[in-house]
Amino acid sequence: MKVRHVAIAALLGSACMAQAGGIDRSGQSILALFENGRYAEFSLGAVSPDTSGTAVAALGGFGSGDMTSSFVQLGAAYKADINDRLSYALIYDQPFGADVDYPTGTGYFAGGATAELKSHALTGLLRYKFQNNFSVHGGIRVQSIEAAANVPFVDGYSVNGSRDIGVGYLAGVAYERPDIALRVALTYNSGIEHDVATTENSGTFGTTTSTTQIETPQSVNLDFQTGIAQDTLLFGGIRWAEWSEFDISPANYATLTGGASLVSYADDVLTYTLGVGRRLNDNWAVSASVGYEKSNGGFASNLGPTDGFKSLALAAVYTQDNMKITTGIRYINIGDAQTTLNGVTAASNFQDNHAIAIGVKVGYTF
Template sequence: MKRTTSAAAALLATATAASAGGIERSAQSIAFMFEEGSYGELSFSHVSPKVSGTADANYGGFATGDMTSSYRTFGMAFKTDVNERLSIGMQFEQPYGADVYYPENTNYLFEGSNADLNSDEIKLIAKYKLDSGFSVYGGLRFQQVSGDVSVPPLANYTLSVETSSELGYLVGAAWEKPEIAARISLTYHSAITHEFNSTEFGGVPGTFETTMPQSLNLEAQTGIAEGTLLLGSIRWVDWSEFDITPPNLPGNGSLVDYENDTITYTVGVARRITDNFAGIATLSYEKQNGGYSGNLGPTDGRTSLGLAGRYTVGKATITGGVNYSWLGDALTEAPALAGGGDLGNFEDNTAFGVGLRVGYNF
């Protein structure tokens, strides 16, 4: 039971369609580093968001149609103990992404607009045990990002960027008390600034910078009864520093930017049902900030409910989970080239995710 946090992290990863800005696809948890001995895992998730809205009467009142696509993410991790105090690990994940497509023939202002953003990240981590249950850890992050955008309402604007590869880092500290399955960890991920070589309007070269935001994770668990764990986390992401403004973008605004940071709160309970099976339930909340949301990510806040099961077979653990998210209503703004003002009202949207994680203790 004391390692059930890893299973909860796998479950939470399935809700990422509703995360801050609509492009975050990983909670960036490094819970695998607290597994005993040598440990490896593979994870997979599939998320199906449903996001649609209706144009303001000034823009015809047309329905947008579902402007999101289902997506999949893959991850893997491995850690081993060098000695009684030092552990090293490696993790691969896909922390950010976007699959946006406004259907054609709807008469909505942004019909035919689409965006595709992909990222891969490899972390190399070392953790050192101190006395009295404390430990410190840190590591390097190698991140790659690429993407393409087409926005016909902006003078038939198109953007294609070459893959950018940059380094960042993470640092953190933790306290553990194995007797009661207690652990508290605080992890900081640095911002990573990418300089993209871009092509706009099908042939205009340029360069611009975009910063993938810094974040802070506070994760905790403790036993509250025989066979029962209480889980919780708070995640802050500095989305107000995220901005995509290519050099030849028409108008005076940004292609994507966010006014507010986000804080996501999660609580959960894990219960051992048999010697080999445990169940997990989680509830996550991210408040609405109000104001305008981006046309390529028209959601604002979320509430998510997750259920997972974790089955142990010898040295292997299999965790499967489902997650349902109610996405916060959002209002979008028409670009200045089209006259500005309220554009679309996006209400009653949802996301459904499934996740699978297989771990093995060597």
């Protein structure tokens, strides 16, 4: 079966990973490494979540109001061939993030609580092609994170973590059959350790400084695509991330709460994507994809009250000469979650929440 190339990117970076497990945002995609020739791309995504819950009766039964802020995701990549077997890529993304802002004046116990986490990563990759359609790739990722939170319902607590830079690595293998547009790529991303200079404020301890160790999770990405008919492509991916090992526990916050973490997750997370792309003519292609992440149950953090999701994404690609422009929209049904204050009983219920993500990616081959 001969399959003409279908230029479907499905906008798998930028907006589409938002609301995935933990604080995953970009999915750490390296797919630009597999583009033909010399290639550059830039992506921009905007995500608008609507997340609200209701306190249990014992805490007043008040509604939280929308506690998640809209945010923008940026990404960029450059790929080039060194020779017919060796190529390289530089990829910029914002792999992890959080924007929490509980409105005040609602009567909700967490009113006024805020949290923000920002990250930036630059990844350098090399790829070597063998003669049997296999290739290997690997490289180094330099990542920065910074975070701040205000948790007034815990002794008037607030914390600020200064920007810290850490280094990790990634390695993988791929198999390709260009005649049927087949590609399967497996990539391991190491965890990255950060020693964050932390300033804490609380009614009990006043202002103190310390160092908080944070390690962003190791993960594995499996990406695939294959032609299934003339001008039709099946694509998808599976991402595993070890969120069960992720923990942010500034020293005083742990003491004030009897050993609780500011942010932590009980389970690892598997995120699935499956879609179909169709080339309509020489200029236009379209795709539709679904995403799924199961709800694990148990209690969620008050600074991240979600548990799994289901999503539907639609994308269109316009190709003209050496340029292709991908636009997409994604609807995310955010999984219901319960939060807790004592680790034993529920404090609130978050239900029927959602997010809408839109994005555009411009790629140019030269």
